[in-house]
Amino acid sequence: MEGKMQAVYFDTPGGPENLYVKKVPRPLPKEGEVLVQVHASALNRADLLQRRGMYAPPPGASHILGLEAAGIVVALGPGAVGPWKVGDQVMALLAGGGNAQYVAVPACQLIPIPHGMSDTDAAAIPEAWLTAFQLLHFVAKVQKGETVLIHAGASGVGTAAIQLCRLAGAVPLVTAGSSDKIEFAKKLGAAAGFNYKEEDFGKKCLAATNNVGADVILDCVGATHWEKNLESLNTDGRWVVYGLMGSGHINGDLLSKLLWKRGSLIGSLLRSRSSKYKAELVKAFTEQALPHFTPGGPIHLRPIVDSVYPLQKIADAHQRMEDNKNTGKIVLQVPVPKL
Template identity: 45%
Template sequence: MRGIVPKTPGAADQLVMQEFPVPRPLNDELLVRVKATALNRADILQRQGRYDPPKGTTPILGLEMAGVVEAVGPDCSGWHTGDRVCALLNGGGYAEYVTIPAKMAIPVPEKLSFEEAAAIPEVFLTAYQALFWLGGLRREQRVLVHAGASGVGTAAIQLIKGAGAIPIATARSTKKIDYCLKVGAKVSINASDGKFADDVLEATAGEGVDLILDCIGASYWDQNLTALALDGKMVMIAMMGGLNVEQLNLGMLLRKRLQIVGTTLRSRDREYKIRLTRDFVKKILPGFLDGTYRPVVDTIFSWEEAAEAHRHMEANLNMGKIILSMERVIVQQGGGA
């Protein structure tokens, strides 16, 4: 089979297609023929040599996929060849075949294409874990989502709204600010100058937000603490704005009784991911059938145009997910449609 890997760490033009053996499913696994995969920031970091995959993981990029079951391990139940599935991966999504634990397979709703289904696993499971499992999201809470027009951002806004809470988003361009409102944010704030706390306080009658989903890190640290309400919590899922906070003052953490939680989903063990996936399938997947939730697709590239897709993400042009299709050969600009 063919798969895409970085030839050497570096720019997008280092991505190459190579031949690999078709993986063999274990007794409790499914072999899936990949129809579509989706980009994540981790793919870019791995390509650049800044994010090593977990030990024992394939060097092939790709943390999620959608496809068709080709073979079923003898210990699997409830799955058959020909079933449409999507799933979270430790790697290997940029390939023609992948194996997945049967208990991590998510059935693809009938009305969704493979390209739409590929936009679900990583961002929705990341947001679901951060908001509900770690953030303890409750009805009527006010939640600040940074990079609201991103893949995780658009998923989080929908999940917050679906839970009866109040999503407040930040973005860095007028187009993305408006798009956050379209996805479901009650308030969308321009954070292009790195300052947003005053706008958050104004939108919450001076009280602040109960929960922050943060992917920025150091550059937003002080503003985040100011924007949090008393007894507020922040869940950090990435650090695109830096690792180190200068002149760190911990006083506000104590005065406001704040909680800071950090997490990465890729490093979680298999059993954790199985439990998370099953909980998601039970509580959230039905919302894709009744219209409560929808995958947000920005652009569909042929997987042979993976380098161009990476450049599209690195330029911060996307609103929602960038998809690599194994079957389509023409770039489709979705603009977050």
């Protein structure tokens, strides 16, 4: 399987214009890994940080961008466990390397693509949905009937979290930066939405919960939202920080406000987790959520694709995410190599 492949590349950290597609060596599957021919991949906020030189991949991970991919299994490495065989249609959670024609991935980080789902829809699932599933179930341990305040409600992770809340019997509330995004989030299942640029979401969240507050906050914003987050939090609530788009520097009396609410402040990162943890997450998601992507049941989960770009247009795709224009996922269509 040795040879070359096309992959997204940058020589120096910087803006989207630094990105281009280059021929690089094709990876070889190591112990326990599977080689996937990638047909589609998708963008994540972490890619923008990595491109700017602010988010190094975890040790041992590919330095090529891309935390998720969909395609077919083309080779099994030594000792690759699981049900996989050459020709299987799969989606993959990656620590890197997805923006390329081939990626080597631990077998336990593969998920079967539901029958009839396109590669571009499947590529929109792994990172956003596994993150949302992890935050709700592994980290916040959300319970039926609880209220969850989801920031960036129209983001890749936010659109997944709204739907997974409904699947869990919880009530999602969202914030977003435009009325269009809020309307979209409501159509997906959000009980209410607040425009954080125009409204005091702390007061609005209290009003929407009979002055009780949210039991869980999924926070990818950080510093700029902290006071309103504490106002929004129910007594004994769980405030899960998993991104810092609004900075991590806080000046103020955060700890006393947290203490009086008996709140829990929890940080969560998926990419740096062990392969064992990711395997458990993938297994739980595959068993509990994946069946609901097939229409027919009372709750139908849908990957939300904002737009699809050819791999060659990677700079335009990054610019769209950097401009906060996307609702749901920005997907990359990867050219299938000619044999």
